[in-house]
Amino acid sequence: MAIDVRLLDQPFNPGAFVGPFTHAHPGLGGVCTFVGEVRGGDGIEALELSHYAPLTLPGMEALARRALARFDLMGIMILHRTGIMLPGEPIVCVSSAATHRRAAFEATDFAMDHLKSDSWFWKREKRGGVWTWIEPRGQDHADLARWD
Amino acid sequence: MAIDVRLLDQPFNPGAFVGPFTHAHPGLGGVCTFVGEVRGGDGIEALELSHYAPLTLPGMEALARRALARFDLMGIMILHRTGIMLPGEPIVCVSSAATHRRAAFEATDFAMDHLKSDSWFWKREKRGGVWTWIEPRGQDHADLARWD
Amino acid sequence: MAKLVFLGRLADLAGAPEREVAPGPLADVLAALPRDLAVALLDERVRLALNGTLKTGGEAVVLSDGDELAFLPPVSGG
Amino acid sequence: MAKLVFLGRLADLAGAPEREVAPGPLADVLAALPRDLAVALLDERVRLALNGTLKTGGEAVVLSDGDELAFLPPVSGG
Numbered sequence: 435m436a437i438d439v440r441l442l443d444q445p446f447n448p449g450a451f452v453g454p455f456t457h458a459h460p461g462l463g464g465v466c467t468f469v470g471e472v473r474g475g476d477g478i479e480a481l482e483l484s485h486y487a488p489l490t491l492p493g494m495e496a497l498a499r500r501a502l503a504r505f506d507l508m509g510i511m512i513l514h515r516t517g518i519m520l521p522g523e524p525i526v527c528v529s530s531a532a533t534h535r536r537a538a539f540e541a542t543d544f545a546m547d548h549l550k551s552d553s554w555f556w557k558r559e560k561r562g563g564v565w566t567w568i569e570p571r572g573q574d575h576a577d578l579a580r581w582d
Numbered sequence: 583m584a585i586d587v588r589l590l591d592q593p594f595n596p597g598a599f600v601g602p603f604t605h606a607h608p609g610l611g612g613v614c615t616f617v618g619e620v621r622g623g624d625g626i627e628a629l630e631l632s633h634y635a636p637l638t639l640p641g642m643e644a645l646a647r648r649a650l651a652r653f654d655l656m657g658i659m660i661l662h663r664t665g666i667m668l669p670g671e672p673i674v675c676v677s678s679a680a681t682h683r684r685a686a687f688e689a690t691d692f693a694m695d696h697l698k699s700d701s702w703f704w705k706r707e708k709r710g711g712v713w714t715w716i717e718p719r720g721q722d723h724a725d726l727a728r729w730d
Numbered sequence: 731m732a733k734l735v736f737l738g739r740l741a742d743l744a745g746a747p748e749r750e751v752a753p754g755p756l757a758d759v760l761a762a763l764p765r766d767l768a769v770a771l772l773d774e775r776v777r778l779a780l781n782g783t784l785k786t787g788g789e790a791v792v793l794s795d796g797d798e799l800a801f802l803p804p805v806s807g808g
Numbered sequence: 809m810a811k812l813v814f815l816g817r818l819a820d821l822a823g824a825p826e827r828e829v830a831p832g833p834l835a836d837v838l839a840a841l842p843r844d845l846a847v848a849l850l851d852e853r854v855r856l857a858l859n860g861t862l863k864t865g866g867e868a869v870v871l872s873d874g875d876e877l878a879f880l881p882p883v884s885g886g
Contacts, residue, residue, distance in 0.1 A: 447601070449597030449598075449600060449601050450597075452597060453595070453597050456617065456619075460622060460669075460670055461621065461622035461623050461669065461670070462619055462621070463618065463619065463621050464616055464617060464618040464619060465616070465617045465619075466614070466615070466616045466690075467614070467615045467616075467617075468612055468613070468614045468615075468683065468686070468687065469604065469612060469613045469615075470611065470612040470683065471604075471610060471611065471612060471613075473609065473610075473611050473681070474608060474609035475609050484737065484738065484741075486735065486737055486779070486800055486802065488779065488781075488782030488798075488800070489779055489782065489784070489800075489802075521608075521609065522608055522609070533621070535616065535618065535694060536725075538616070539616070539687070539690075539691055542614075542687075543687055546683060551805070552805075553805060554737075554802065554805060555805055555806060556737050556738030556739075556803070556805060556806055557806035558738075567738060567739045567742075567806070568806040569804070569806065570804045570805065570806065577684075632815065632816065632819075634813065634815055634857070634878055634880065636857065636859075636860030636876075636878070637857055637860065637862070637878075637880075699883070700883075701883060702815075702880065702883060703883055703884060704815055704816030704817075704881070704883060704884055705884035706816075706884075715816060715817040715820075715884070716884040717882070717884065718882045718883065718884065
């Protein structure tokens with residue numbers, strides 16, 4: 435199980451996936467996991483993520499393969515929510531298992547930077563009952579430039 | 583609960599700690615977690631970590647406070663095993679919660695680099711029934727230099 | 731018939747995430763749409779995917795019966 | 809009595825993780841120990857902690873009744 439990539443349309447518990455992912459790689463040195471949650475505050479009531487099935491999952495799988503080729507990993511797991519989420523719900527979970535710590539950190543960092551910018555997801559936020567689409571932002575490009 | 587630091591003398595399930603840690607920080611953006619496990623292979627039968635109570639836990643708490651002061655965190659959790667462990671058992675778990683992803687990654691990375699080198703733990707490995715003490719190694723100093 | 735798929739804000743503009751259209755050259759298909767929607771679909775930042783494959787070149791698109799053409803605006807950051 | 813605590817490989821060398829000793833100047837305490845152990849304890853990389861506080865300077869240590877002096881070899885890497 436070198437690559438485990440999933441789109442999830444219901445709330446999920448990251449630990450329920452990270453545990454089995456970790457156990458699938460006996461002899462590893464470490465696992466670096468990042469879990470992103472829907473941010474609260476700012477009057478946000480909900481977030482909706484839409485995707486395009488024929489592209490989104492294959493795109494995430496290609497990203498996982500790139501991370502696997504670039505870093506010395508035993509495996510990488512990428513989970514991403516779609517649909518409507520409330521503040522505090524996990525939206526993304528990336529976990530990298532490696533013999534050496536540095537590779538696990540870098541692969542998870544790399545996958546997060548590219549997921550945010552390269553993936554086929556469209557987000558909108560609900561505030562005061564009104565939905566607003568979220569535009570691309572500059573910080574993501576700066577994050578990506580770190581890997582060039 | 584900005585700082586949660588514990589020495590554990592029994593096998594532990596990282597998810598059982600990361601879940602409550604995450605939920606204690608509503609409104610966060612993300613959590614970066616690193617779990618290190620006792621490496622298998624190489625004929626390793628067991629690992630033993632000894633500590634010195636009057637220094638080890640206070641040292642870990644000081645490291646957590648340094649991370650909290652240096653990065654923009656909502657909280658940091660550092661768990662470390664002591665005693666005899668078998669390959670595959672978690673030995674360390676560091677989790678950082680932050681509004682922004684970068685801070686969570688960097689704080690966990692920082693804490694891991696310093697835990698490995700600055701903490702009062704002495705390790706020995708058992709191979710073929712014989713225990714051997716593990717010496718300090720150069721890579722740790724290179725890791726630490728990244729933060730100077 | 732062929733199918734147009736609108737992602738992100740384009741779905742709002744189109745009033746629905748999908749729309750059945752008569753097959754034919756893309757220019758003819760767009761000409762039959764409301765003008766503001768057609769203009770938004772022609773934005774240079776909007777990418778096209780025909781039957782699940784991204785169009786990379788600038789070659790003309792001609793929709794056949796059963797084709798699915800997706801309009802993909804820039805993905806969201808943050 | 810005072811107590812010496814040996815960490816890491818020093819515990820192996822001492823044959824036990826702790827040892828009761830008579831109070832007094834550290835030099836006298838060490839002189840009463842097996843020679844190879846005394847030499848190992850005096851290694852410049854071995855740090856001392858008196859009653860849970862690391863010694864930073866080079867001042868002479870004099871053990872009083874009830875004191876705990878720990879000998880801390882370099883911690884393990886990797």
